[in-house]
Amino acid sequence: MRREIPLVITFVVGMIVLLARIFTAADGGEFILAKWAGELTDWVIIVSAFAVGLASVNLFRIHGDIVARKRPGWINSLTLLAAIVVFAVIGIAARFGAGPFFSELNQNLYDSIISPLGAAMFAILAFYIASAAYRAFRMRNLEASVMLFAAILVMLGRAPVGELIWNQFPSIANWLVDIPNTVGQRAIMIGAAIGGFATSLRILLGIERGHLGGVE
Amino acid sequence: MDWKKLQNIDRRIIYILLILATAVPMIRPLAIPLSTGPSVHKFYQIMDAIPAGEKVLFSLDYAPSGAPDVHPQALAVMKHMMNKGVGVVFISFWEAGPMFGEQLIRAYEEQGYEYGVHFANLGYVPGGESAIKRFGEDVAGQVSRDFRNNPVSSLPIMQGIKDTRDFAAVICFSAGNPGVQEWVRQVQGPLGINLLAGAVTVSVPQYMPYVDAGQVKAMLAGLRGAAEYETVSGNPGPSVAKMDAQSLGHLIIIAFIIVGNIAFFMDKKKQ
């Protein structure tokens, strides 16, 4: 029982979702499988919502422990825990209609903390793309050199200043993006699709069980 | 010279130079000439041919993370539409979208343009692809109150709008999914709307097939697309200034690659 039921659940819901994308009602009306598949995707949202609570328990345990034992950096952990509580309470108040004060505060907190900190982390990529290029693009061997020249040609073709140097850079860059780039993307995608299919199939059919953490 | 050391140059020097190379031209633009591509010209011509008094729909499908690449496009097209007297309606299928709609409106409200007449923000509709489909077929049926909580039926700009075919053009400013692909699949295909796209740079190759097939009439590509649009419409603005920063940023990175390789070869020769 303990082993079989999870495998049956996986198989049944997986097949419903898959078959709903292949078959349809003969008369063009509403199709029962499509309805169930839609229902199941809603269920995923619900179950995932519960999982957020579970994962948050982990945050509370790890950082609660640090605060309780006054380990180094406990002030940071305390900040983290306080932020969870404050954002959760204000967010819930705002979302469940506690009035415009909470809605506005929630929006301001999002706009001035979560959103700019996220944008700043994302923007760090500009620095890292520069240092990665500096470190990695050395003509160590043929492969590395090919990669380096392709990257430089495309950069010169994209920046307005490239055109000032030589007006053919943009068309070279376009060709590189359209042809060799597409070739690589396509082939890697085909290979990965075959691998992804086999992995999903083994799980769907219960041949692979490791993802459930082994068998007790 | 110590070539080894130059090969492993402190990366912080790269970072500081990159900040300088991008911040300085933002404060003092250099006006490096910018050529404009056929795709942007086509985009401009389509938008410019829309007569005053008509309305267009902006689907603002991006979040703060992708905004630096896409929002400037919306700004540039918005300016063009306001100058022409074409009404703009905003909708979003991303939670953060309506905030950008408000940002676009703010400057014009200060100049005396009127909410509900020249523009309206219909807010966010959850539900991704299926929401886009339903909204495409029945605008008023999906959104009864706008982002500012006015009944949509009370807005003068929304009079006579039943489905998305009633807009002279629909422009999806998109940083991913749901976005251009969903608009093509669910609305452009079935209804044949006049669909244009503003895309983040990374998505451009992915959307090219739709442009080739004519499902997307024209596309702006990233920040450069915005800068070209500003140039074509004769109002060089913030995006054009940013292109100077782009040029210097690219040059700095290329210069570092070259320096790194010189150091690499000189070091090898010495050994």
Add this chain to the structure above:
Amino acid sequence: MNISTDIWTWIAALGTIAMFSFIFKENPVYRWCEHLYVGAAAGYAISVNAKSIADKAWTPLTQDGKIVLLIPCIFGILLYARFIKSIAWLSRWPMSFLVGVGSGLAIFGVVNSQLLQQIKATLLPLNSINNIIMVFGVLSILLYFFFSMEHRGAVKYGASVGRWIMMITFGVSFGNVVMGRISLLLGALERILGDWLGMV
């Protein structure tokens, strides 16, 4: 210069600078902001998900009598069974549910849009240099991905051509996104130089 007087703008600008400081050196200010950010995002996620449980499960269950929604709610609660040793095994039910939906969706997604569409797009008439590069390029890379045979002889030659083409692809993609990434930096600089300091 025209420095902002809005407190939220100040918070956003100082937060941006704190995050940027990481690239120079991990430091106490970054560490504090990192913890604040992780906590804030977690709290925000809790509120968003509480709302979706209310909208997607509770309201339809209690108001429209949609009893079937009890199943996902029970699944959701079973996730917590792992904290009680004797019934911990029950927490595998919701996991196998999620995994089932995922593998069903993935089979459709990868086979339809990645495999079939990409194969179809590669069936080109061999009448131009570009098309020939396209077809034989794809074939040589696929050759590289053969795992169950050693790369020897003609296979080795074909597979190494495949590797070179992949390297060009990576170089091109790398160069192609530099502009997008610098745009992000410009967006953050605008927040500091423009919104906050009023210099732009």
Add this chain to the structure above:
Amino acid sequence: MTIMAGRVTFLFTVLIMGAIVLIGVNMSQAGKWTPKIRRLAGLDAVEEAVGRATEMGAPVHFSPGIGNISDDSAPQTFAGLEVLAYVTELTAKYNTEIIVTIRQPNVFPLAQEIVRQSYLAAGRPDMFQEDTVQFLSSEQFAYAAGVMGIMNRRRIAANLMMGAFWAESLLFAEAGAQVGAIQVAGTAAMAQLPFFVAACDYTLIGEELYAAGAYLSQDKVKLGSIGSQDIVKGITMVIILVGSLLATADITIIKDLLSK
């Protein structure tokens, strides 16, 4: 009930590929066919990385990516978790700490269970701690900020990233390089491969990620599956070659079949 327009080929493709994979797996399990996997430098590097972490007395960081288990990115996440099981046993053997960071709440219980079981299998259940598997944040860049902080403060010696990644790929790879960690990455996310290739010591490209579990565990089911995948690839190559030759002669029969 009828087949949707344009899905006939899809149905037959799934049936044929499914049959090939199942036959391969069965033959391999029965010992009739044992495909051997060629050497993959990136995977040999995994053991090297764990070994170096042991020498330096510093922890190993592992991320199964930021994809979910209930959408299109699921197969990559599963492949990453397969590698996690192997790496955990390896760290148990070497008595080295592993830190697993998680972005998806759904993936968190799975990863925790896998690590717990792997420690058990290696006879070291005592090594499992509450903070071995850490959920950080479901917000992409908050997760990234947390991971970068951990890599720096814990001075990790090895950084293993296997699964579906988005823009944070380069953030991790550069932050890892900054602390001098050996880095092995694997992903089928096309857009991120260039950054891993440029910034990591070894990168598993696309399908190599799916071969990783089989290569590391030498499990018969997985090996049979890899062998079958090669057969499917061979058939694909023939279809592409014949299809293009026919297209050159203006015969579009294969292309039309694929559109059915």
